[in-house]
Amino acid sequence: MAVYALSIWLFVLLLPLLLLLKKIVRHNQQLPPGPPKLPVVGNFHQLGALPHQSLKRLSQKYGAVMFLKLGRTPLVVISSAEAAREVLKIHDLDCCSRPLLTGTGKLSYNYLDIGFAPYGDHWRQMRKMSTLELFSLKRVQSFRFIREEEVALLIDSITESSSSATPVDISEKMFGLTGSIVFRMAFGKRFRGSNYDGNNRLPELIHAAESLASFSAEECFPNFGWIIDRISGYHGKLEGVFLELDTLLQELINDHLKPERTKQEQEDFIDVMLKMEREQTETVGEARLTKNHIKAVLMNILMGGVDTSALTVIWAMAELCRNPRLMSKARDEVRKCIGKKRRVTEADIDQLHYLKMIIKETLRLHPPAPLLFARKAMSHFKVNDHNIYPETVIQINVWAIGKDPIYWKNPEEFYPDRFIDNPIDFRGQHFELLPFGAGRRSCPGIHMGLITAELALANLLYCFDWKLPEGVKEEDLNMEEAASQGMTIAKKTPLVLVPVN
Numbered sequence: 001m002a003v004y005a006l007s008i009w010l011f012v013l014l015l016p017l018l019l020l021l022k023k024i025v026r027h028n029q030q031l032p033p034g035p036p037k038l039p040v041v042g043n044f045h046q047l048g049a050l051p052h053q054s055l056k057r058l059s060q061k062y063g064a065v066m067f068l069k070l071g072r073t074p075l076v077v078i079s080s081a082e083a084a085r086e087v088l089k090i091h092d093l094d095c096c097s098r099p100l101l102t103g104t105g106k107l108s109y110n111y112l113d114i115g116f117a118p119y120g121d122h123w124r125q126m127r128k129m130s131t132l133e134l135f136s137l138k139r140v141q142s143f144r145f146i147r148e149e150e151v152a153l154l155i156d157s158i159t160e161s162s163s164s165a166t167p168v169d170i171s172e173k174m175f176g177l178t179g180s181i182v183f184r185m186a187f188g189k190r191f192r193g194s195n196y197d198g199n200n201r202l203p204e205l206i207h208a209a210e211s212l213a214s215f216s217a218e219e220c221f222p223n224f225g226w227i228i229d230r231i232s233g234y235h236g237k238l239e240g241v242f243l244e245l246d247t248l249l250q251e252l253i254n255d256h257l258k259p260e261r262t263k264q265e266q267e268d269f270i271d272v273m274l275k276m277e278r279e280q281t282e283t284v285g286e287a288r289l290t291k292n293h294i295k296a297v298l299m300n301i302l303m304g305g306v307d308t309s310a311l312t313v314i315w316a317m318a319e320l321c322r323n324p325r326l327m328s329k330a331r332d333e334v335r336k337c338i339g340k341k342r343r344v345t346e347a348d349i350d351q352l353h354y355l356k357m358i359i360k361e362t363l364r365l366h367p368p369a370p371l372l373f374a375r376k377a378m379s380h381f382k383v384n385d386h387n388i389y390p391e392t393v394i395q396i397n398v399w400a401i402g403k404d405p406i407y408w409k410n411p412e413e414f415y416p417d418r419f420i421d422n423p424i425d426f427r428g429q430h431f432e433l434l435p436f437g438a439g440r441r442s443c444p445g446i447h448m449g450l451i452t453a454e455l456a457l458a459n460l461l462y463c464f465d466w467k468l469p470e471g472v473k474e475e476d477l478n479m480e481e482a483a484s485q486g487m488t489i490a491k492k493t494p495l496v497l498v499p500v501n
């Protein structure tokens, strides 16, 4: 008992000394400034349900390069274009790895993929293969007929509602559309509404996979996090979601291997990767391309390709419906340029300059991945004279940068005209606008994502006039973001509009 009391007294006496020591060490380390941390949890409690919004508020107090701790994990958050340029351009190679997490490891077949794989030979080979064979402009163009057919089906389904002025759930329609397009490109099969060959859990599964692809409690709090994971059933959920997706992907691959399968006119992603597996001369990392590599890439395509384009169109339509003047300007452009046709085709898109500005403005205010995907520092480097040490997780708050009044006049206003005679683009050269990231880990699906969103939006504007449902005023339209469920941020409530033709 006496020993116990003595240790408590010693602790109380030594505490100020320990704190002082910590301050000195920290000063010597020259870490970026950041909010005070609580013991054990660090700054975890300050993230809230919408971390990009909380982190923006904190950065206004602590700076554009900010140091936090998620439990034990050191985290640096970047919130200005200048600092983003230093990280993503000058120090791209120092920090172009990803943190190794239980969730991402499982869903990527132990990092055989592109998106979650750590930097190294394997990732370089996979990224090269996907850039040349899956995401090239030529390949994207080869799927033009799929996008045009699926958009035509969508317009037909909305036409039925427009004749009776029935409200349409645009959010559901958009996830259905992008799901169908990605499905056909990747697997050569149709995915209708929320139903794929009887598997109506697919959209739910993709969202569940996205939410499991982040830090588990144990990764943040090594001492007791496992208890939280046990209570929340984290590992069971991860196993379950992985097993269902793995079974689906394996079945799709098996279908492609059946000798009786009729040769498709158009190769899908599985065909392309199976052909590469057969013909490979180069090794991928230490191993050759296997079925697990193929499934890992398909998993990335499902998780990265469906929600992102859908969210872009949903937010664009929501912004236009709140701004009738911009809506008529956009509609006039599409109808004037296209003239009398049934549908807008991809060949028409290049003339639609205002539509492209709308997409850009939407991606500025509503980047689907507001913090990009987490990166991990591989070596020591400095940003604004602050040290960033190996193993630090780095998040770029592109949502905050897109709203920074230093670069954007009236940043909260949806104003596509700001891009007239303005060279700022979103392909990774202008650090004030980074919805696709920049540098080595930037989005390889940019052409595919953009053309899908542009074609869908152009046709929605060309084929219908849009009204808000009875009793909803423009200023009442709910523009809140849903609580973070992983890498992307959705609109909190579905967008419901009435089509008129």
Ligand code: HEM
Residues within 6 Å of the ligand: 114, 115, 116, 127, 300, 301, 304, 305, 306, 308, 309, 312, 367, 368, 369, 372, 373, 374, 435, 436, 437, 438, 440, 441, 442, 443, 444, 445, 446, 448, 449, 450, 453
């Ligand atoms: C509007 C549509 C899209 C947006 C806004 C978007 C955004 C992003 C962002 C922000 C990143 C992370 C960049 C970084 O960490 O610096 C990323 C990575 C990635 N995206 Fe996209 N994306 C879109 C469409 C697509 C599509 C259609 C696909 C595939 C079919 C795709 C596949 C990927 C992959 C595989 C990565 C990981 C790259 C790597 O780590 O090397 N994306 N995307």
